[in-house]
Amino acid sequence: MRFSEADMKRLNDNTVYRTVGIEVTMAEGGEAMSRLRPNPELCWPFQGQPHGGVLATLMDTTMAWTVLTVVDPGYNCATINLDIQYTRPARGDLTCRSRVKHSGGRIVYTTADIHDADGRLVATGQGTFRVIREPAP
Amino acid sequence: MRFSEADMKRLNDNTVYRTVGIEVTMAEGGEAMSRLRPNPELCWPFQGQPHGGVLATLMDTTMAWTVLTVVDPGYNCATINLDIQYTRPARGDLTCRSRVKHSGGRIVYTTADIHDADGRLVATGQGTFRVIREPAP
Amino acid sequence: MRFSEADMKRLNDNTVYRTVGIEVTMAEGGEAMSRLRPNPELCWPFQGQPHGGVLATLMDTTMAWTVLTVVDPGYNCATINLDIQYTRPARGDLTCRSRVKHSGGRIVYTTADIHDADGRLVATGQGTFRVIREPAP
Amino acid sequence: MRFSEADMKRLNDNTVYRTVGIEVTMAEGGEAMSRLRPNPELCWPFQGQPHGGVLATLMDTTMAWTVLTVVDPGYNCATINLDIQYTRPARGDLTCRSRVKHSGGRIVYTTADIHDADGRLVATGQGTFRVIREPAP
Numbered sequence: 001m002r003f004s005e006a007d008m009k010r011l012n013d014n015t016v017y018r019t020v021g022i023e024v025t026m027a028e029g030g031e032a033m034s035r036l037r038p039n040p041e042l043c044w045p046f047q048g049q050p051h052g053g054v055l056a057t058l059m060d061t062t063m064a065w066t067v068l069t070v071v072d073p074g075y076n077c078a079t080i081n082l083d084i085q086y087t088r089p090a091r092g093d094l095t096c097r098s099r100v101k102h103s104g105g106r107i108v109y110t111t112a113d114i115h116d117a118d119g120r121l122v123a124t125g126q127g128t129f130r131v132i133r134e135p136a137p
Numbered sequence: 138m139r140f141s142e143a144d145m146k147r148l149n150d151n152t153v154y155r156t157v158g159i160e161v162t163m164a165e166g167g168e169a170m171s172r173l174r175p176n177p178e179l180c181w182p183f184q185g186q187p188h189g190g191v192l193a194t195l196m197d198t199t200m201a202w203t204v205l206t207v208v209d210p211g212y213n214c215a216t217i218n219l220d221i222q223y224t225r226p227a228r229g230d231l232t233c234r235s236r237v238k239h240s241g242g243r244i245v246y247t248t249a250d251i252h253d254a255d256g257r258l259v260a261t262g263q264g265t266f267r268v269i270r271e272p273a274p
Numbered sequence: 275m276r277f278s279e280a281d282m283k284r285l286n287d288n289t290v291y292r293t294v295g296i297e298v299t300m301a302e303g304g305e306a307m308s309r310l311r312p313n314p315e316l317c318w319p320f321q322g323q324p325h326g327g328v329l330a331t332l333m334d335t336t337m338a339w340t341v342l343t344v345v346d347p348g349y350n351c352a353t354i355n356l357d358i359q360y361t362r363p364a365r366g367d368l369t370c371r372s373r374v375k376h377s378g379g380r381i382v383y384t385t386a387d388i389h390d391a392d393g394r395l396v397a398t399g400q401g402t403f404r405v406i407r408e409p410a411p
Numbered sequence: 412m413r414f415s416e417a418d419m420k421r422l423n424d425n426t427v428y429r430t431v432g433i434e435v436t437m438a439e440g441g442e443a444m445s446r447l448r449p450n451p452e453l454c455w456p457f458q459g460q461p462h463g464g465v466l467a468t469l470m471d472t473t474m475a476w477t478v479l480t481v482v483d484p485g486y487n488c489a490t491i492n493l494d495i496q497y498t499r500p501a502r503g504d505l506t507c508r509s510r511v512k513h514s515g516g517r518i519v520y521t522t523a524d525i526h527d528a529d530g531r532l533v534a535t536g537q538g539t540f541r542v543i544r545e546p547a548p
Binding site for chain 4: 356
């Protein structure tokens with residue numbers, strides 16, 4: 001699928017992204033990028049650091065977008081598995097970059113990295129998705 | 138560490154758990170249980186289903202509590218890696234059960250399952266934690 | 275599928291299992307067990323300890339058998355992903371127990387533990403398999 | 412650590428690599444490369460395809476070498492966890508490339524890809540290692 005600017009705007013406008021602080025900024029040709037402006041309410045137990053689950057949410061989301069760029073219209077995807085490595089304490093605004101490593105038709109393999117504003121890797125992961133026949137949101 | 142009822146109450150009273158809908162109900166002897174009452178704002182893109190990142194948050198949280206039960210006071214833990222398998226669509230209230238599989242001193246290995254109210258497995262995972270010298274919250 | 279004693283004998287008689295030292299001893303109803311008698315040639319770099327890849331082979335193998343017990347005849351399986359946690363140094367003969375945690379039709383989720391002769395957990399893992407239309411070996 | 416040509420030759424000369432068909436061809440500055448010439452005895456159950464455990468062995472091995480390039484002499488490493496995604500059937504000679512993504516002192520995070528002779532990705536993974544005080548082999 002291809003996402004127009006209007007699509008991006010509409011798809012970013014949902015309660016999950018607003019609550020967590022996610023904005024997907026690019027999704028095209030098997031790649032996607034997103035930004036996290038951490039919600040202070042989701043920074044616990046380490047002050048100023050988003051909960052590990054927030055990073056998982058950011059990663060899963062960004063990976064799913066890369067998958068959507070390689071499936072046909074009328075299809076969506078669901079996560080089979082997500083493996084995250086937490087490399088450093090995550091502070092401040094973060095960016096996530098993901099790309100499809102292989103699309104095997106009904107199963108798509110992705111990877112993603114999350115960096116902080118100073119370019120330090122704070123988390124890295126890989127995810128597998130199955131393609132399902134159901135309109136994307 | 139041992140958690141009194143008062144500890145449990147105090148530790149459950151934080152902005153992450155309130156926003157996500159988590160309550161840790163038991164943590165003792167290398168095991169922990171928790172409950173998720175999904176926040177509707179975090180149910181997207183599949184209606185009525187918490188985002189995969191919410192399940193990751195629930196799992197990571199519950200695993201961390203099992204780790205805290207096996208470390209000495211004055212120590213906390215940080216996730217090294219979290220591997221989640223998403224087995225079924227997750228609907229309604231959920232419960233998570235986790236236990237320590239091995240504590241190797243500075244590295245602790247855990248596993249967790251998330252079930253729905255009908256006892257169906259909706260996600261399963263394993264997590265590795267490092268023990269850090271820093272008071273738990 | 276159901277495996278007769280003759281099936282088990284025939285399936286165990288292959289060059290991979292002989293080289294690595296694997297014997298599958300039970301496979302039924304979503305569960306499987308196997309035994310590893312480590313090949314000394316595959317114990318390196320730590321003396322007397324099978325290489326981590328040998329444990330991965332044992333685990334992947336045993337998981338695949340659990341999958342075969344829940345698919346119809348004429349189907350086989352291929353690993354999508356395998357996540358292993360290495361908990362302790364592995365010495366001497368080992369046993370692996372695996373079970374299906376969820377079978378979602380074309381995707382099957384499994385878990386496995388490897389113990390040594392003293393009952394200590396030396397590795398634990400989870401694996402996802404896709405079911406393929408192709409006769410099992 | 413830095414590996415001389417003589418080190419590489421000596422370290423490649425072990426029974427695991429000979430049995431499996433592995434040769435590490437480069438290890439320097441947080442990166443490593445290796446080659447697999449599959450042992451036909453380890454190609455089962457899919458003819459001409461090395462067992463998934465062989466790919467795990469290749470990946471774990473190559474990752475460990477990248478770790479050794481970033482630790483001081485007198486230290487070795489042990490795998491904490493290994494997460495592999497199997498993307499395509501693996502046929503013929505294979506190459507594995509790995510690199511350190513983050514070295515956090517006692518814990519080192521790595522990633523690796525395995526390609527076939529036509530440059531197709533057949534497996535990808537991430538691994539975490541702990542650094543141990545013990546001479547490398």
